[in-house]
Amino acid sequence: xxxxxxxxxxxxxxxxxxxxxxxxxxxxxxxxxxxxxxxxxxxxxxxxxxxxxxxxxxxxxxxxxxxxxxxxxxxxxxxxxxxxxxxxxxxxxxxxxxxxxxxxxxxxxxxxxxxxxxxxxxxxxxxxxxxxxxxxxxxxxxxxxxxxxxxxxxxxxxxxxxxxxxxxxxxxxxxxxxxxxxxxxxxxxxxxxxxxxxxxxxxxxxxxxxxxxxxxxxxxxxxxxxxxxxxxxxxxxxxxxxxxxxxxxxxxxxx
Amino acid sequence: xxxxxxxxxxxxxxxxxxxxxxxxxxxxxxxxxxxxxxxxxxxxxxxxxxxxxxxxxxxxxxxxxxxxxxxxxxxxxxxxxxxxxxxxxxxxxxxxxxxxxxxxxxxxxxxxxxxxxxxxxxxxxxxxxxxxxxxxxxxxxxxxxxxxxxxxxxxxxxxxxxxxxxxxxxxxxx
Numbered sequence: 001x002x003x004x005x006x007x008x009x010x011x012x013x014x015x016x017x018x019x020x021x022x023x024x025x026x027x028x029x030x031x032x033x034x035x036x037x038x039x040x041x042x043x044x045x046x047x048x049x050x051x052x053x054x055x056x057x058x059x060x061x062x063x064x065x066x067x068x069x070x071x072x073x074x075x076x077x078x079x080x081x082x083x084x085x086x087x088x089x090x091x092x093x094x095x096x097x098x099x100x101x102x103x104x105x106x107x108x109x110x111x112x113x114x115x116x117x118x119x120x121x122x123x124x125x126x127x128x129x130x131x132x133x134x135x136x137x138x139x140x141x142x143x144x145x146x147x148x149x150x151x152x153x154x155x156x157x158x159x160x161x162x163x164x165x166x167x168x169x170x171x172x173x174x175x176x177x178x179x180x181x182x183x184x185x186x187x188x189x190x191x192x193x194x195x196x197x198x199x200x201x202x203x204x205x206x207x208x209x210x211x212x213x214x215x216x217x218x219x220x221x222x223x224x225x226x227x228x229x230x231x232x233x234x235x236x237x238x239x240x241x242x243x244x245x246x247x248x249x250x251x252x253x254x255x
Numbered sequence: 256x257x258x259x260x261x262x263x264x265x266x267x268x269x270x271x272x273x274x275x276x277x278x279x280x281x282x283x284x285x286x287x288x289x290x291x292x293x294x295x296x297x298x299x300x301x302x303x304x305x306x307x308x309x310x311x312x313x314x315x316x317x318x319x320x321x322x323x324x325x326x327x328x329x330x331x332x333x334x335x336x337x338x339x340x341x342x343x344x345x346x347x348x349x350x351x352x353x354x355x356x357x358x359x360x361x362x363x364x365x366x367x368x369x370x371x372x373x374x375x376x377x378x379x380x381x382x383x384x385x386x387x388x389x390x391x392x393x394x395x396x397x398x399x400x401x402x403x404x405x406x407x408x409x410x411x412x413x414x415x416x417x418x419x420x421x422x423x424x425x426x427x428x429x
């Protein structure tokens with residue numbers, strides 16, 4: 001690949017990693033607080049999976065930029081200010097209740113599976129290889145979410161109301177997920193990454209079926225969030241200040 | 256109840272118990288709580304109330320076995336698990352066809368005579384949810400690559416011992 005394409009792919013991978021890392025951080029906030037012990041372990045596992053995916057994408061970016069594979073992921077995670085992050089707003093929103101958390105994760109995981117299906121046949125072999133590994137884990141994530149959705153949506157009056165409220169709250173943020181990722185256009189042209197806009201129909205079909213099975217309805221009237229990934233909000237700043245505090249206070253810290 | 260098979264051809268062994276509202280969630284919880292070793296091949300779950308159990312002590316005088324009535328209902332398949340050693344986990348012995356739990360237990364005891372069993376369990380195959388071979392990659396592949404999910408990855412006991420030794424050595428100097 002030429003250096004221009006390298007830079008585009010590094011940008012693209014960093015955005016993917018940012019989505020995963022911020023979601024991992026948000027979901028890890030449940031550690032010790034999930035509804036039952038088993039789910040606490042399960043959910044922390046899912047968060048750790050996303051953390052691993054973030055590391056994978058950042059390491060690939062490091063190689064493309066001739067950075068140190070071992071240190072670059074930490075640099076990206078701990079030493080960038082909010083303005084330099086490229087995650088979607090959906091993952092930055094405060095964790096809310098259990099309904100909100102599960103639904104957000106499901107929206108994200110369904111899209112991730114679709115994207116990975118495309119990335120598995122990427123023209124850049126290291127990316128295709130990594131995608132195949134991550135794909136298996138994401139299949140499990142989707143199964144986990146699919147199991148919970150109808151149990152809450154059709155559970156009690158309260159669980160249904162909470163799911164419906166979460167859906168109404170999250171829905172406007174789904175639009176931003178289908179905007180092109182940073183660096184995407186030349187990668188699509190080169191057969192390295194799937195076009196994000198092209199994943200929307202598959203996502204919607206899966207989500208529509210899942211919502212119907214859970215007796216939930218997407219709102220008809222809403223104002224979609226379509227600001228670019230370069231415009232972050234105070235939600236991300238709060239999250240970063242906690243996540244980065246130790247590394248910034250003591251850059252030599254080891255654990 | 257959660258059962259795990261670590262490799263193809265090996266018997267399933269009893270891992271432990273998870274709470275879950277239904278059997279599908281139990282399988283998922285079983286995966287997240289118990290699949291930690293470098294490999295896993297299959298996972299089964301069955302509701303605790305479906306397990307019929309007898310211990311060596313309960314069977315010792317032969318009275319329970321003698322009292323089992325032949326039942327006239329339709330036969331179904333039952334999984335048979337047994338505890339081969341006093342400390343070990345229960346492991347899979349095989350299957351029997353029977354019309355009731357009592358009858359399945361009696362058949363199991365008469366069939367699997369090669370070991371001295373400490374505890375017997377029988378439960379209906381129809382009440383068991385098993386992972387499917389095509390699901391194995393999604394359910395278990397992480398256990399091969401995610402060292403950090405294996406408790407052996409965290410040498411906590413060794414680390415604590417080192418810290419304690421250091422402290423003691425420091426104390427002597429003081």
